[in-house]
Amino acid sequence: MKDAVLQIRGLKTQFETRGGMLTAVDHIDLTLGRGETLGLVGESGCGKSVTALSILQLLPKPAGRIAEGEILFEGRDLVKMRMSQMRRIRGNEISMIFQEPMTSLNPVYTVGFQIEEVLRKHRAMGKKEARAEAVNMFGLVGIPEPESRLDDYPHQLSGGMRQRVMIAMALSCHPRIMIADEPTTALDVTIQAQILDLIGRLKEEIGMSVLLITHDLGVVAEICQQVAVMYAGKVVESAEVGELFARPSHPYTVGLFNSLPKIGGVLNPIPGVVPSLLHLPAGCAFRERCASGDEGCAGEPPWTELRAGHWVRCRKPMG
Numbered sequence: 393m394k395d396a397v398l399q400i401r402g403l404k405t406q407f408e409t410r411g412g413m414l415t416a417v418d419h420i421d422l423t424l425g426r427g428e429t430l431g432l433v434g435e436s437g438c439g440k441s442v443t444a445l446s447i448l449q450l451l452p453k454p455a456g457r458i459a460e461g462e463i464l465f466e467g468r469d470l471v472k473m474r475m476s477q478m479r480r481i482r483g484n485e486i487s488m489i490f491q492e493p494m495t496s497l498n499p500v501y502t503v504g505f506q507i508e509e510v511l512r513k514h515r516a517m518g519k520k521e522a523r524a525e526a527v528n529m530f531g532l533v534g535i536p537e538p539e540s541r542l543d544d545y546p547h548q549l550s551g552g553m554r555q556r557v558m559i560a561m562a563l564s565c566h567p568r569i570m571i572a573d574e575p576t577t578a579l580d581v582t583i584q585a586q587i588l589d590l591i592g593r594l595k596e597e598i599g600m601s602v603l604l605i606t607h608d609l610g611v612v613a614e615i616c617q618q619v620a621v622m623y624a625g626k627v628v629e630s631a632e633v634g635e636l637f638a639r640p641s642h643p644y645t646v647g648l649f650n651s652l653p654k655i656g657g658v659l660n661p662i663p664g665v666v667p668s669l670l671h672l673p674a675g676c677a678f679r680e681r682c683a684s685g686d687e688g689c690a691g692e693p694p695w696t697e698l699r700a701g702h703w704v705r706c707r708k709p710m711g
Contacts, residue, residue, distance in 0.1 A: 396464075397601045398424040398447070398569055403461035405439075405446045408454075411670050416442040418625040419461070424569065429595065429602040431612035431633070433648070434622035437666060440605045441491065443622075444571045447603075448488060449478050465569070484514040487562040488571040489555075491605075496558055497546040503557045504542025507564060514565045529560040534586050552579045559587060566598045573605045588615055609652065613637060621645050624677035625669060631702040641704045641711030643682045676706070684708050 405417040417439045424430045432440050445451050447463055447470060463470040465486065470478065482488075490496040498506060504526055511522040523542065530538030533556040546554055555575070562570055572591070576584040592615055595602055604616060612619055613633060620630040621642065629642040640646045647662040664681035667673060676693045679685035693705045704711075 395426045396423050397426045397466060398422075398603070399462070399464040400443070400447070401462045401464070403443070403446060403463065404459045405442050405451065405456065406459045407456050409670070414669050415459075416625055416669060417446060420622070420625075420627045422620055422627065422630075424601050424603055425618075426601055427595065427599050428618060429592075429604055429616045431604045431606060431616035431619040432622060433606060433609065433612060433619060435607060435666065437669075438622040439625040440622055441573055444488060444573055444603065444605060447571065448482055448486060449473070449475070483510060483562075483567070484565050485567055486569045486571065487565060487567040489558050489562045489573060489575045491573040491577065497554060499546050502543050502545055503549065503554075504544075507542075507557070507561050510561055510564055525564065526560075529564050530557070532563075532590060533557075533560045534583055535560070552583065555579060556583075556587070559590075563591075563594055566594070567600060569601045569603065570595075571603045571605070574607070575604075576608075576611065584611075591615070609637075609648065621648070624667060624672060626677065626705060628678070628705045629703065635699070635702050639699075639702070639711040641698055641702070641709040642678075642706050643684060643710060644678050646710050647681075684710075 400420060400422040402419050402421065403417055404415060404419050407414045407416060420443065422430065432443065434440055446458055449470065451457065458471050461471065497503065504523065507526045507529065508522040511517045511525050517525060526542055527538045530541060535541050535553060535556050549557065559575060576587050579587060588611065591602060594600060604611070606612060616633050619633050619636050620627045621644065622628065623644045629636065629640070629645045636645070640649055650660045651662055653659060662681055667677060667680065673680055675690040676685065679689035688707055693707050695703060695705050696709070697703050698709060698711060
């Protein structure tokens, strides 16, 4: 992609555990275009959030490490950057909405102090200006009585309110890239729609790119242009959203669509369970749950372009 703002090439992220070295992200490639929203989809434990933490060098130390690969942000390799350089990028050029807001907000400071600190540090605002902008951002994300809410501590807010505070903080510096890890999980449907509309509107206004980590295919269909599907640490399918929804080709992706609840229908879950990342089967990690898997799937599946821009990691794609 010519106008790529973020390119991940051969990323391999590992964790040292009591059971051995665990590979959470296994040589993945992703490209995020300027002004684009890329959806990263998969079930819990597949490596989505670890990919996001790898981008920002927020892996828990010393257990987690990037073993191989490049993460190019506008041509600069984030993997090789010093921590002092990364601190200038985090929050300012690349921001992140974390999945669990209670562990992301400091419990001993008011939420107003925390967002004002971001504005003073990254946008060089004075105290009064930062407070006025914080009130504005709280209003944008649907927090009622935003001025009085600035003086609340995280424990005084509901889970949904805390998530909205995190979204306001992430958007406040108008970053080049926003990584959103399940940004609407704690919100009701009405507020979810408002937040997605806000992210989309700001994306268009400031040319922001979004990496959306989610398990909700409905959200992907609504706001994403590209989508990558992960399973057991690997990207197994990648395509433009309309193409993937029309012709899903990897058996796992097909299983995700088939397992969506339908009115009056019967749930059709994917059989079996996700294998342990410490004890993956040889070859395709999905083969023991796949109806069309055979002995040939014990070999490494090829990364094949089925159609223009539609890639799949499978010996026998279904689309």
